[in-house]
Amino acid sequence: MAFVPRMIRRKLTSGQNLMPFLFPLQQQAAIHCSSMPHQAAVPEPIAEPVAEQPDWKAGLGVVRNNWTREEISAIHDAPFLELIFQAAAVHRKFNDPSMVQRCTLLSIKTGGCPETCTYCSQSSSWSKSTGMKAEKLMDLEEVYQAALRAKESGSTRFCMGAAWRGPTQVGQRQWQRVLDMVSRIRKLDMEVCTTLGMLTPTQALELRAAGLSAYNHNLDTSPEYYSKITSSRKYEDRLNTLANVRAAGVSVCAGGIIGLGEGEKDRVGLIHQLATLPEHPESVPINALVAVAGTPLEGRDPVSALELARVIATSRLTMPRSVVRLSAGRLNFSVADQALCFMAGANSIFDGDKLLTTPNNERSEDLAMFEALGLKSRPAFHSGGYPAGGPSTDGSEFKSTGECMSQ
Secondary structure, three states: OOOOOHHHHHHHHHOOOOHHHHHHHHHHHHHHHHHOOOOOOOOOOOOOOOOOOOOOOOOOOOOOOOOOHHHHHHHHOOOHHHHHHHHHHHHHHHOOOOEEEEEEEEEEEOOOEOOOOOOOOOEHHHHHHHOOOOOOOOOHHHHHHHHHHHHHOOOOEEEEEEOOOOHHHOOHHHHHHHHHHHHHHHOOOOEEEEEOOOOOHHHHHHHHHHOOOEEEOOOEOOOOOHHHOOOOOOHHHHHHHHHHHHHOOOEEEOOEEEOOOOOHHHHHHHHHHHHOOOOOOOEEEEEEOOOOOOOOOOOOOOOOHHHHHHHHHHHHHHOOOOEEEEOOOHHHOOHHHHHHHHHHOOOEEEOOOEEOOEEOOOHHHHHHHHHHHOOEEOOOOOOOOOOOOOHHHHOOOEOOOOOEOOO
């Protein structure tokens, strides 16, 4: 009950007029209120509009070519453990997670390259500081014997690289020798891949007729960062060669390198380029820079396993059907590091003790890793195993003898 002064209570009981008594009380209350310090009303702060963030989990596992950079950036920047979990789930939707392809890469023509790729020891621009000497194109029989050894060791794809700007810089006899290499190795029932620089439409068709399974032509990095990696060609040159390869009916192998000094936005930009091609690459090699002494990028700090796994997971989620290849730089990573990359969606490696001119893991080490992780080698032309590739990689275009059925 509210407090009422005793004098007023008496007046209430006697029925007297209360106004003379209440008026002084009202005056006292007014005086008391006026003596209190005045506080101006503080307006409520206006909330800044919050930009709506894309839901990076929406639509995962759907094959599409209309990714935006914002969407890919949201995937790449997602909390790490959740990113790996989602990538592993999508990987299992499209692939057998225990099956990993083993590939062998041989340099059939080493050194003397006219290109200016700052990461590459084969460029003639820094041959004095790297000590790399230009060598002749290997003989057909020598390359064939190397392919035989690779097959006996368990490799199912044989890749050949030449330090050329493109086949156009060499004579017809050398070019024909390369075509013969492709044809002969294809008859071993091995997948055959080459990386020979920029191709014309005619050269791409000649490789297809010879039995080529896939053509590697990496984009390296984002379009914005590309000029910091080489000055001897344009990004469009790379895209034009990929278009020529696709038009010839040969599966595209295209990826990039991390650790070049690029930022995370450049890694997103690289994946965006690959994931928005007219067709996703059949295989996407993700390389960790091997900083070779004497090249402009010598001394670069190696990327971490977490960085590598993040790029692999983003590639897997945006290109669900592609083979994601854990490529150069594996020597810097432990078995546990590589297991994380396989969990993130990698399902191919290069084995053998050398990748072109840089060292690689020993085959015995890889066999021990496969045993420890419960992995099995993926066979050549695995049935249903190349959903992102064309007939050149699923084997349907060729007879068992390696002869192109379209001829």
